[in-house]
Amino acid sequence: MLQNSARTSPKPGKQLKKAFFGRSVHEVAPDLIGATFLVDGVGGIIVEVEAYHHTEPAAHSYRGPTPRNSVMFGPPGFTYVYRSYGIHWCVNFVCEKAGSASAVLIRALEPTHGIPRMRRRRGLPDERSLCSGPGKLTEALGITHAHNGLPLDAAPIALYARTAKPDVVTGLRIGITKAVDLPWRYGLRDSKFLSRPFA
DNA sequence: CTGGTGATCAACT
């Protein structure tokens, strides 16, 4: 049996509704660990996320609305997809309430659904590397700017609640240079599918 | 294992 694996809860729970996201980003983020995230039936179990809020300078919404981040200022329960370093895509879930401009960055999945399709999109890397980073998982799931602003409770997206409470650890967010001291990274303890281990 | 670097674009100074 797989140790350190979210597959100890193999069956996805009920589909998450918009109300799930209409709470503090610091409640939603840890609650997403163990949920199943699919796009067109392809994806896996969320094992790593980060919370961002417009009151702290690491957030894209910190300086107010722009064409890129406008979805963050809208109602919760929608995707915010942006281009990262000119090359990759990253996907967030908008939380709290309209104007709060808070979101959870999805950073890593444990692949469970459509693994052959993800391998083709990613150029056949090992399963451990399919979704172990924010840019990797969007490539594996086929997420692009075309998926910005989509509702999280309707096709092509599907989100299923976890059925058991996982062992969630926290740490410092990765790849930022502002507000580096905030421990708003959340992960499944000892998962092999993290973008990087927790300290 | 670690560290350096290029790719390439929206937002910012």
Place this chain on the structure above:
DNA sequence: GTTGATCACCAGC
């Protein structure tokens, strides 16, 4: 002109 919520690849331990 510079900076980033990144990744793959390569060199050198």
